[in-house]
Amino acid sequence: MEHRVSYKIYYEDTDCLGMVYHANYLKYFERARTELVSLGGRDVREWNDAGFYIIVYSVEMVFRKAGLLGDMIDIVTHYSPKTPYRALFRQRAERAGEVLVEAEIELVCLDHERRLQPFPAILDPAA
Numbered sequence: 381m382e383h384r385v386s387y388k389i390y391y392e393d394t395d396c397l398g399m400v401y402h403a404n405y406l407k408y409f410e411r412a413r414t415e416l417v418s419l420g421g422r423d424v425r426e427w428n429d430a431g432f433y434i435i436v437y438s439v440e441m442v443f444r445k446a447g448l449l450g451d452m453i454d455i456v457t458h459y460s461p462k463t464p465y466r467a468l469f470r471q472r473a474e475r476a477g478e479v480l481v482e483a484e485i486e487l488v489c490l491d492h493e494r495r496l497q498p499f500p501a502i503l504d505p506a507a
Contacts, residue, residue, distance in 0.1 A: 381416070381458065383456070385457075386453065387452070389450060399448060405441065405443075405473055408455050411455070413487075427500065430500075431492050432497070433490040433491070433494075434488075434499070435489075437466065437488045438484075444482070447481075453473050454473070455472070456471065465488055466486055466488055467488075467489075468486050469484075470482075470483070
């Protein structure tokens with residue numbers, strides 16, 4: 381499953397050199413994952429209300445080029461289940477097709493008692 385969403389780089393996103401502050405890519409990636417999850421017909425709040433809490437387990441990022449103030453960037457997200465309990469989101473930030481940042485973000489799903497549980501079937505592309 382692939383999903384693409386665009387964002388403009390604003391002054392608040394940048395450091396003193398006019399480049400995207402590195403931690404802000406995590407925000408862009410989170411927003412894109414939230415958009416992708418919502419495509420299944422429920423937003424994150426509804427999944428939480430149903431007892432599914434999707435949280436970050438690990439993050440690996442590679443910074444190739446800087447996003448700059450005023451740029452339009454695309455966040456491209458590829459989702460694939462690793463196990464019933466873990467999901468891998470491969471994400472990248474692109475500017476006009478040029479890769480700026482690549483990330484592999486692994487998530488797990490918890491229940492109301494914060495115990496590991498399988499991901500809801502709606503997130504499984506084979507479902």
